[in-house]
Amino acid sequence: MTSAASGALPNEDTAIPSASDLVIRRLVLWHFVAALTFVFVAMLAGLLFSFQLIQIYPFPGMEAFSPGRWRMVHTNGVAYGFIANAFLGALHWAVPRLTLRRVLSVKLSYFIFFAWQGVLLATVIGLLTGYAQAVEWGETPIFVDPVALLGLILVAINFLTPILKAKGPMYVTLWYFISAFVWTVMVYAMGSYVPEFFVGGTASGAIIGLFIHDLVGLFVTPIGWGLMYYFVPIILKKPIWSHGLSLVGFWGLAFFYPLNGIHHFLYSPIPMFLQYGAVISTIAVELVVTTVIINFFGTLRHRGDALRTNLPIRWFYLGMVFYFTTCLQCAFQVTLTFQRIIHFSDWVVGHSHLVMFGVFGFWILGFMTYLIPRLLNSAGWYRPSWNAWHFWLTGLGMLVMFFDLVIAGLIQGFMWKELAPWEATLTASAPFWLVRLFTGIAIVVGQLFFFANILMTAIHKRSIEPAPTPAGGELEGPSVVTA
Template identity: 35%
Template sequence: MAETGTVLRGKFSGVDLDALVEWQAVRTWLYWGMFWLMVTPSIGVAISGLFTFPDYLGTENIELTFGRLRPVHVNGVIFGAFSALFFGECYYLVPRLCGVEVPWARLGAPLAWLWNLALAAALISLPLGENHGLEAGELPLFAEIPLFIVVATTTLQFLMAIARRLEPPLYVALWYLIGAFIWTTMNLILGSFILPYTINGINSAAFHGLYIHYIVGLWITPAGYVLIYYFLPISAGNPLFSHKLSLVGFWSLALFYPFVGIHHYLFSPIADWAETIAITTSMLLIIPVWTVLVNFFGTMMGKWHEFGRNLPAKFLIMGSIMYLIGCFQGSTEALRSIQQPTHFTDFVISHSHLTVFGTFVVWAMGGLIYVWPRVWGRELWSFRMGNWSFWLITVGISTMGLVLTAGGLQQGFQWMAGAEWLDTVVPMKPYWFVRTLSGISMDVGMSLLVVNLMLTTLLEPATEKRPALRPGAEPAGEPAE
């Protein structure tokens, strides 16, 4: 993997990697990503308070009810916070891995505006009642069309850049990038234009199970792998531990993940054979999870002593730990015996937060911390503030995962023992209150991170004064890959 600060060899020799990057596209996408980081997780905290204080947002405005605001939170985190950061970081890493410019790179900034304005309009319309009723597929058609156009266009841009790459070998991050964009272009056709209008009844539930898991497993997951496979070796200053392991992870993900979505519908009218396939493939997902985790921790060998001062690596490794825990939950809760006490409980919500936020959004933040100082040619304004962000986010998501898991198991076993539903709600209130506090901790951490990055843009570093760096250069004292 070629990066500024290394000795470039082969056809990369003499190539100015900084000149290949369309910095305006990177900046625009990352600005939007930071905006959504500030807004959409905070909506989640606001609505979590309704579990403890049901009337605190008022009782007259239906727009402020949980059912209207939750899809704003879910879609905003997935398509706003995570996806905007991912697009921006792709415009940075693709030309550096390929040694060529992204075709029509100047479209990157207009595409960012199209994506994010359409998403903003959709998120405003959701509380007003525009909703397809499909989780992660609630957005109205007027937003889904431009979102599809952006995904299809960027897919074409990145595939053309990869096709024109200087060296034939394909680094693993590009494998996952190809998969993420191609799979999602096809999945958006299913979820945006087919499923809401032509499929009904139990078939709609089955296909929706597939669609939402394609969003998580064939968009967010491979996209997250793109980021950590690129930014972890570079931030650690180590080569990737094993290329073969990375390909085992890629092909097992591609083989098993398309079938797992129906594991949300066990004990339903969906055919037993389809449920059993979903259970089997859910367990087999342990293969890509363990292979990539071995790869990530192996990449850090010999560099753990530098870990404390390496903010990008800290976010990436913390996200990997959350991935291990969250995916263990996801695989085991697909078993019929485990799903009985966990289905419809906060155990599932714990799993989704540990993976979507604790893993993939955190990985995107790790990439953001790496890229943003290079966008502006200077060092991060304050390491101390960045470290506070890390620990507030880490403590918050860890606490949230713990209390939701514990509360969900308690409630599930109460149901199985025959307790009335209402009698199981009252014991959950302390868990829900701690969940809100943990969300506040995460929000404060993300806010400090965004403030830190904005000060990086506006001010000189708060610690040691060093010469300004040109865009893309390695800050002094930080190892290159």
């Protein structure tokens, strides 16, 4: 029912270029390897910090191993090392295939790859030697910022060229990508320069709130959803449920998401009427999110078995369930009633872990599971069962961590309100921080399964089986986990 290959493409330059001409596979792989390297470093940094929280820090009193500095490596490593690298890799795959055009320049792509790793290394070294900038998630040292910004502009030019050249009505993924390239550059410039050089005091709090929010909302979210709109249909071999609804989701996100910034500083000295505005548009975002979720679950309709048989799809949809959870949580926690209690507590930490890793991290791991054997020229994974271990350890670790931190946050918030001595709130948090450490270890072990599998797949490439089993039989294939 879904074989669509027979129709000739209308209004195109007739001949479809070959896929190997379009996509620089080696670069996709390099970006993925860099992303996995950085996520490993970032996760170790997170583990270090969680050891500090239960008072058994392995390197006490060493300046370069100060938990405060490694915390910044954790957040920046995830945002710019893991997510940005993985997205760049996936963009190098998806954009040429969607537009049937190569990126502006292959040389530029290689340059961006090396420049970006240079930016990341400089950031890590700068943070560890004490050159942080006081903007959360924008701690990148001031001297690295111009280079990073230049890199982002080059990325935008490199990918916007094929997108703008492509003919015909655009698929929703490209809508997300176009605006994401514009937004990322502007968000980064705003966060790095405005609070530091132009606006100080309370007003800089408003800008920082906008930056924290837009980094997730205007860089990670649109590229993440754009990639979902690409990978889910091609893996399910089924068009998205409603393209029109997806455009509604796009415009809703574009309009409401940026207007939320100040909700990160409710009850702060920022004028109250602006805080109300941020709360209202945040709740509006949740309606938009619901349309997107409906669209994806509509696509899955009649194909629910894919959740059992297809690991990438399972990663994607678990991520979407988590996405809906965080957004629902957001609609409540943004209200002033919730903010009284949960602001400053571990609730927020749980929320941000679920968003950045539970949603976007899972999507990234999902399309990596789909693409990596293909990039390695192998017909399948070395051990599909290791990928299942990867999924379950990571997924369960994330789920337990989320509930653990949310409950811890509620306990902390209510104890603060009841004026319990500060030390008592630490004692009460200790068991939750211990649980969080173990969930962190589970997640790291899960990634080790993945890394080992990638390595073994690269060494022992599976040869291509001559005739694929027809659909309906037992599915052979790398992305398939047999129950």
